[in-house]
Amino acid sequence: MKKICVVGTGYVGLVTGTCFADMGNHVTCLDVDPVRIDHLNQGKMPIYEPGLEQTVNQNVRAGRLFFTTDYAAALAEAEFAFIAVGTPSGNDGEADLQYVRAAAEAIADIVDHPIIVINKSTVPVGTGDWVADVIQRRRNGKPLEFSVVSNPEFLREGSAVSDFMSPDRVVLGSLEREAAEKVAELYRPLRCTVMITDLRTAEMIKYASNAFLATRISFINEIANMCEELGADVREVALGMGYDKRIGHAFLDAGLGWGGSCFPKDVKALEHMAVLHGTQPQLLQAVMEINRNQRRRAVMKLRKALGNLNETTIGVLGLSFKPNTDDIREAAAIEIIHLLQNEGAHVRAYDPQAMENASKVMHQTVLCENPYEVAEGADALILVTEWNEFKQLDFTHLKEIMKRPVILDGRNLWDPETIRGFGFTYMGIGRGNGGLKDFE
Numbered sequence: 001m002k003k004i005c006v007v008g009t010g011y012v013g014l015v016t017g018t019c020f021a022d023m024g025n026h027v028t029c030l031d032v033d034p035v036r037i038d039h040l041n042q043g044k045m046p047i048y049e050p051g052l053e054q055t056v057n058q059n060v061r062a063g064r065l066f067f068t069t070d071y072a073a074a075l076a077e078a079e080f081a082f083i084a085v086g087t088p089s090g091n092d093g094e095a096d097l098q099y100v101r102a103a104a105e106a107i108a109d110i111v112d113h114p115i116i117v118i119n120k121s122t123v124p125v126g127t128g129d130w131v132a133d134v135i136q137r138r139r140n141g142k143p144l145e146f147s148v149v150s151n152p153e154f155l156r157e158g159s160a161v162s163d164f165m166s167p168d169r170v171v172l173g174s175l176e177r178e179a180a181e182k183v184a185e186l187y188r189p190l191r192c193t194v195m196i197t198d199l200r201t202a203e204m205i206k207y208a209s210n211a212f213l214a215t216r217i218s219f220i221n222e223i224a225n226m227c228e229e230l231g232a233d234v235r236e237v238a239l240g241m242g243y244d245k246r247i248g249h250a251f252l253d254a255g256l257g258w259g260g261s262c263f264p265k266d267v268k269a270l271e272h273m274a275v276l277h278g279t280q281p282q283l284l285q286a287v288m289e290i291n292r293n294q295r296r297r298a299v300m301k302l303r304k305a306l307g308n309l310n311e312t313t314i315g316v317l318g319l320s321f322k323p324n325t326d327d328i329r330e331a332a333a334i335e336i337i338h339l340l341q342n343e344g345a346h347v348r349a350y351d352p353q354a355m356e357n358a359s360k361v362m363h364q365t366v367l368c369e370n371p372y373e374v375a376e377g378a379d380a381l382i383l384v385t386e387w388n389e390f391k392q393l394d395f396t397h398l399k400e401i402m403k404r405p406v407i408l409d410g411r412n413l414w415d416p417e418t419i420r421g422f423g424f425t426y427m428g429i430g431r432g433n434g435g436l437k438d439f440e
């Protein structure tokens, strides 16, 4: 049993702390937001993550998991301090490290026992060295035995708990191998691959992994757009490609592109690092441009199908950046709705989980209670997030209540011929002619 402090109770910090507690450790999660800590102490989760609430409450009851705003209490006797705070995009995509600095300085101010500081947040290459320097300077000559280890997270929102408990690999980087090996011990119960390398390499593995996943998605979206012009079906193309073991089937779902709190931030940060250090990230720039274009292309399809968008009513199904999360950060829906409203369209929308988050930022959009209310009087319906509950809608009823039978399936959730069989004009992403030719 180890004593662990986790700084930051977002989906990375809270999941990390909870899972380490679930493995038998004594974990104190710290946040500077008293409201968030208060809610956690009442058993109320700040985020929607399958399995999280139950695991948190079990470990709080077992006396292994604690929440506080008090750094001294959180760090008392802690052998490990995980920094899991936000690293939002700053100017021109550079990662903003102010919260990492604040955490490192607080550790330097308070701790007077040997400690291993672990960067869990996604931080630019070289940040590990910088954190060591911040601590050193803050100590201002007062001795402290500490090491810095990079331990990037590979958690997906909507499956963060299961991703933590059964990782494909744990990556650790440090200038002191012994420190990395002590962190590796924390993960031993997971019986997974643990890779130990140096600080900068571990930090780069995180960025390169996310940038590659985003590249796969932009690649298949570019192929999808070609399929629409050439009459091929991108889902079949991706299936045929994926049988090649060197390619695989994952992350080849064409759609409206990638959003969320990671891919956009991490790809931009990697591009910024590249430019700052004199290399030309042409591929990353193209990957981002293709992603932006995927939203614009969806609006173009609706414009072609309806003649023009001014004074039309468009129903939007799904607001979260992907299913099984309430997170709308950089979600395709947000951008598409802004583009539609800029052309004078009236937008109605519904999401199974993200309505509370959406209500904070979407003031011109009619937020509905269910998919049918969204479709009421709509000139077109666009599926933006492929939630399970949208799979088996009552299309006969939808056709009755919509003003015009036009559907844009932004995630290829439905079968084109089935939908056309209900009398709809169906457009998908890369599905043969994708419906575009119907309107030329």
Ligand code: UDX
Pocket: 153, 154, 155, 156, 157, 158, 210, 213, 217, 250, 251, 252, 253, 254, 255, 256, 257, 258, 259, 260, 261, 262, 263, 321, 322
């Ligand atoms: C991602 C990485 O997967 C994870 O390893 C990292 O730690 C954090 O960033 P996340 O952003 O939570 O996780 O979601 P992910 O499931 O990767 O999806 C990211 C975006 O890509 C979503 O908008 C999703 O809709 C989109 N996507 C994903 C596609 O458009 N096509 C695909 O085939 C897969």
